[in-house]
Amino acid sequence: MTQISILSPTAILGYGFPEASFREGLSRRPSAIAVDAGSTDPGPYYLGAGQSFTNRDAVKRDLVPMIKAGLDLSIPVLIGTAGGSGAAAHLCWCLDIVQDVLLDLNRSARVASIVADQSAEEIMRALADGRISPLGPVKPLTEKDINDSNCIVAQMGAEPVISALNKGADIIVAGRCYDPAVFAAVPIRAGYPEALALHMGKILECAAIAAEPGSGADCMLGTLDHEGFVLEALNPDRRCTVTSVAAHTLYEKADPRYLPGPGGVLDLTSCRFEQIDQRRVRITGTELLPSERYTVKLEGAKPTGFRTITIAGIRAPDLISQLDQVLEEVREQVFQNFESIDEADVSVIFRCYGRDAVMGKLEPLRHLTPHEIGLVIEVVAATQALADTICSFARSTLLHLGYPGRLSTAGNLAFPYSPSDISHGVVYEFSLYHLMTVDDPVSLFPVTVDLMGVSE
Amino acid sequence: MMLPDLATVIRSKNAGPFELTFDILFSDPYDYQRVVRSGQLSAESFASLYGIALDDVLSVIEFEPALAIKITIKRTRSSGALGESDVYGAQQHAPLLQLDIP
Numbered sequence: 001m002t003q004i005s006i007l008s009p010t011a012i013l014g015y016g017f018p019e020a021s022f023r024e025g026l027s028r029r030p031s032a033i034a035v036d037a038g039s040t041d042p043g044p045y046y047l048g049a050g051q052s053f054t055n056r057d058a059v060k061r062d063l064v065p066m067i068k069a070g071l072d073l074s075i076p077v078l079i080g081t082a083g084g085s086g087a088a089a090h091l092c093w094c095l096d097i098v099q100d101v102l103l104d105l106n107r108s109a110r111v112a113s114i115v116a117d118q119s120a121e122e123i124m125r126a127l128a129d130g131r132i133s134p135l136g137p138v139k140p141l142t143e144k145d146i147n148d149s150n151c152i153v154a155q156m157g158a159e160p161v162i163s164a165l166n167k168g169a170d171i172i173v174a175g176r177c178y179d180p181a182v183f184a185a186v187p188i189r190a191g192y193p194e195a196l197a198l199h200m201g202k203i204l205e206c207a208a209i210a211a212e213p214g215s216g217a218d219c220m221l222g223t224l225d226h227e228g229f230v231l232e233a234l235n236p237d238r239r240c241t242v243t244s245v246a247a248h249t250l251y252e253k254a255d256p257r258y259l260p261g262p263g264g265v266l267d268l269t270s271c272r273f274e275q276i277d278q279r280r281v282r283i284t285g286t287e288l289l290p291s292e293r294y295t296v297k298l299e300g301a302k303p304t305g306f307r308t309i310t311i312a313g314i315r316a317p318d319l320i321s322q323l324d325q326v327l328e329e330v331r332e333q334v335f336q337n338f339e340s341i342d343e344a345d346v347s348v349i350f351r352c353y354g355r356d357a358v359m360g361k362l363e364p365l366r367h368l369t370p371h372e373i374g375l376v377i378e379v380v381a382a383t384q385a386l387a388d389t390i391c392s393f394a395r396s397t398l399l400h401l402g403y404p405g406r407l408s409t410a411g412n413l414a415f416p417y418s419p420s421d422i423s424h425g426v427v428y429e430f431s432l433y434h435l436m437t438v439d440d441p442v443s444l445f446p447v448t449v450d451l452m453g454v455s456e
Numbered sequence: 457m458m459l460p461d462l463a464t465v466i467r468s469k470n471a472g473p474f475e476l477t478f479d480i481l482f483s484d485p486y487d488y489q490r491v492v493r494s495g496q497l498s499a500e501s502f503a504s505l506y507g508i509a510l511d512d513v514l515s516v517i518e519f520e521p522a523l524a525i526k527i528t529i530k531r532t533r534s535s536g537a538l539g540e541s542d543v544y545g546a547q548q549h550a551p552l553l554q555l556d557i558p
Contacts, residue, residue, distance in 0.1 A: 040470075040472065040473050040535070041470060041535075041543075041544050042543065042544075043473075043535050043536030043540075043543040044473070044534075044535070044536045044537070045536060135472070135474075136472060136474050136475055136514070137474050137475065137514065137530040137531075138474050138534075243483065243522070243523070246519075246521045246522035246523075246524075247465070247479075247481055247522050247524065249522065250477075250479050250481075250519065250522055250524055250526055251469070251479075252469050252470065252471055252477070253471050253477065254471045254472075254475055254477055254514065254515060254526075254528040255515060255517055255526075255528075256517065256519050256522065256524070256526065257517070257519065271521070273521060304537075304538060305538075347538055347539075349538075349539060351541070357541060358541055358542060358547050358548075359541065359542075359547075359548060359550065360532065360539075360541050361507070361532065362506050362507065362508070362532075362548060362551070364505075364506075364507070364550075364551050364554070380538055427538065428536070429534060429536065429537040429538065430473045430474075430534045430535065430536070430537070433472065433473055433474055433534070
């Protein structure tokens with residue numbers, strides 16, 4: 001075989017794709033169907049809480065045609081960063097959906113799961129050995145960070161995925177992955193150049209986002225040979241252009257020329273982007289600069305408290321013109337009323353939408369006085385009960401607080417909802433975003449293969 | 457001329473949970489070169505536009521294959537941490553809309 005095609009149905013498993021685009025992709029006889037299922041973009045909650053940011057029914061909808069096609073054509077279906085964050089809870093969630101789909105299809109399949117969770121003991125050992133370093137503007141890791149984290153995952157490269165393929169898996173459900181890994185594993189295993197396979201995966205993982213017009217919910221095909229690869233949007237209403245693909249290489253990363261990953265850095269400085277026809281772009285010249293030692297990225301989340309919020313509008317110009325003083329007075333009254341509570345243990349945040357709530361300190365137009373404010377009162381405290389109490393008190397205090405020149409003496413806030421307060425649950429924070437050097441890129445990520453679906 | 461009159465895309469987004477990256481894309485190589493030459497998107501100019509310390513501007517990259525200028529800064533706090541205002545970092549581009557390019 002002198003070329004190999006990989007079908008990427010959608011940017012995130014659960015974001016959907018048109019059936020016609022998917023069928024067009026299958027007609028090109030791809031060697032694998034691969035999809036990225038995760039991201040850190042939705043924030044630390046999902047990793048910490050073991051929840052997916054995608055919807056179960058939407059994930060199942062996408063998996064039905066993917067798994068059916070994979071089994072019918074005898075090509076692997078690969079899912080990277082299962083369940084959104086790729087920890088054990090997310091993996092279980094995704095495997096449960098895979099089982100559901102297999103039962104609905106009345107089929108069975110060998111399903112590999114690859115665990116990306118790392119134990120606190122393992123990370124402590126690596127820290128003691130000096131094998132952990134910050135990634136970007138992150139503080140050096142401490143033992144406390146590790147102890148406070150309730151979940152730590154490492155990003156696997158293509159190697160554990162290849163190991164699952166070697167075990168004969170029909171479907172691979174991988175925990176936290178370097179995004180290109182599930183797209184690159186089949187080509188690398190077949191002997192295609194690693195640099196090109198990973199670079200192709202880097203673009204395919206966002207599916208048709210790299211096309212024009214872009215979409216996170218449409219299919220893309222990547223076809224790799226030994227010198228380069230071709231990208232093609234499978235919906236005739238979209239096309240890949242040099243601009244759309246080059247622009248995508250910038251997306252969500254700090255440096256488009258060097259893309260670091262497990263085991264090495266993709267060097268795009270000698271890359272050529274070539275428009276081979278109206279709808280397809282060919283890329284050549286990508287190189288892989290191997291790292292001196294194999295590194296994996298660690299991600300962790302830790303709980304920092306419980307949150308309660310209230311949403312209300314303010315329309316009174318006399319109040320808006322002295323809002324900061326009024327909010328400060330509310331804060332003081334809260335802590336005066338609950339004297340036993342230490343101010344350091346409870347955060348009270350007033351978010352003034354319409355003024356500076358989106359950009360905070362970066363807002364250059366904060367001096368302008370808006371005619372309306374969307375106010376969010378947010379309280380984070382050690383327990384949900386305490387957050388509820390403080391938020392409720394801050395809300396009632398602000399509702400009836402007198403201020404100089406007040407005309408509207410019946411109430412200061414317009415509530416869109418009854419009840420007004422929302423208990424929002426546990427708040428998480430990213431606690432690890434570090435690199436760890438490892439000796440073996442496979443053993444950190446145990447692979448198991450089980451027969452799932454209907455019993456034969 | 458203002459930056460939106462020359463650029464086709466002006467956007468911000470997280471580059472991982474600890475960095476915020478800004479992309480300014482052009483469709484015309486002349487417009488791209490004009491902005492590059494103006495020096496209005498240097499680290500110093502960007503720090504002053506956003507009122508942040510120069511040290512917090514981590515990189516400014518001119519990427520000609522995509523006719524793009526990319527600026528990456530340190531996030532005020534990690535994405536989603538207490539006090540967060542924009543988890544995805546997708547609405548932090550507005551000051552660039554007011555940038556005057558000579």
